[in-house]
Amino acid sequence: MKQVVVNGKPLPIAQRVCTRCVQDSSIPGITFDEHGVCNFCHFHDKLEKLFPNGDEGKKHIACIVENAKRRGKNKKFDCVVGISGGRDSTYLLYLVVKQWGLRPLAVHFNDGFDNPVAGENMVKACRLLGVELRTITSDWREAKELKIDFLKASVPDLNMGTDIGIASSLYGVACKEGIKTILIGQSFRTEGVKPLSWSFFDGKYLKSVHRKFGKTPLRPWKPEDPGFNFSIKELMYYSLIKGIRTYTPMYSHDYIRKQGEEIIIRELGWVYPGAHYYDDLYHSLIKYVHRVKFNIDMNMNSDSALVRSHQLDRNIALQRAHAVYAIEDPKVIDLCIKRLGLSHEEFDSYMLLEPKTFRDYNTMYNYIRLAKPLIYLFARLHLIPRITYDKYFNCGK
């Protein structure tokens, strides 16, 4: 049996593996039916019905596009498109311009760990597509401290600051420029669905961790310059008061990752950053910490999604599960530690802390559970991203 060393102890990797995808019992909240198929696969099928691609998907995308054009009439931009220089967001930007005929403002959030290759991809793509790029840079003093806070908090959500920063910058720019539509490149068919305790997203959580471990206060929220402030309250402001809607059109698009990649290589000179998620160098460290400290393999989620979508051979995905991923480059991990101003001794001491989850901190989770029907309604009305509801209530534990 394959083994993994977690916190210095050898453990069996998994007792049970889904018979359809490659997710295994290392995933919190995973269950298996009588055929050995996991609940994430069933959830994938549910999403397939909710968001069909093919002709139905085209109709849905046409609605999104028409709506964005209508709401962007007499304005400089129809929509905000979040980009990272990675494959999915670059391809989305390509589709938005070349196939859907929208006038996007590309928005990128820079937290100081951008992979230079991804940076060049963004610049090239925007230049070749004639798209204006707006880069929202975090204050490094805040961004750095938040990264250290989450290492000290001993939770897997090591990029919470960046995740919050990305969301807040998209809404902040949309608010500033009077843009009513945000498009993001996520797709359950290629990204999969992560269990809640691997992907919990909440600004209150960030603040409670920062209050406990941080030293300097974060700058306050302003609608057009939200910084690292993004929770239910801010989301409600942007969606209900400012009327900003977020869509995930790739849910409905016939997206074959390999084909999308070929198109952006050919048309936009896109260069593969070296690995999935590697548009952000910090993922090198995250991947290492996840594997060694938490026995988490996020790639298993995306590989499982690709297996379900018939874009990856299951045997290949099985071989890759829990393996040391290419992204774990010791030089880049060193770069991350050094860039945070940490010594190796300090970093090692964080690695030895007892693993925790968001449930060990003050979050909105209990309120979110109480507001489940409301969140469902908001997601269906696109007042908040559809994935928001799924993330909190359909993603394991």
Add this chain to the structure above:
Amino acid sequence: MKHITIAMAQMLVEGGEPERNFARAAKLIEEAAKKQCDIVLLPETIDFAWTHPSSLSDAKPIPGEYSQIFADMAKKHAMYICVGLTEKRANGNCNSAILFDRNGKMRIKYSKINLLTVEHPYYMVGSSLHVAETEFGRIGVNICADNYPESVCIAHTLCRMGAQIILSPSSWTVDYAITEADDPYRDKWIAPLTHIAKLYNVLMVSTTGVGYIVGGPYEGKKMVGCSLAVGKDGIVAQGQFNEFAGELIVFESPVPQNQEKGTEIGDRLKSLGCIGALNI
């Protein structure tokens, strides 16, 4: 009239990452060589990035391991290279810039004089100015804030030493909140570079880095490019606003010719209403 092709290698400079930075510099230098440039100008302190704490312990002497990399590249591509590096000396470090000729020979080593207060713990003040006679004419070198309006005496002196081209490796920084929608420097750099270029008919070329400042006293700021070349008639070339990707800006320019020397310069400045050095 002689013409010169110059490449401004506006590159991403990552704090504390000399190997990664040199790899990027090498790519841009190679690209400049393919475009048959005569000179490639790189930014300031591209080894560790400007005021990065690791420079205090890890800087190398010049000549030394790091400067040799650029000497070798200059020789390999038969191209002039001007680059900013941190220089380790016996009693401290300097923020230095070096000019190599086509044979890889070091023609100028200059250390920044107009150091910002925040630089003082990192670098010692330079003590000399230099120009080099080249096949294009005289080239002078200064660094970034040496061209501040209150410090243009440095460029004045280089011009009086006969400089026809002044190369200035730089690390122009702005607050993190500045975006592509803003004019990052306003007149901060255009004004002093234009002032000198017009006054002396000299080509002022300044290449800045791009990237996030990730250590040292300027955390919270970033470099966003917009490198600049200015001649007597105004802007000759300019880089794009960018904070995470490099670009090579190549331009051709006639080499400015100016026959004035010594007190002739002073006489002309007087005729322009600049009476003595106190008013210029």
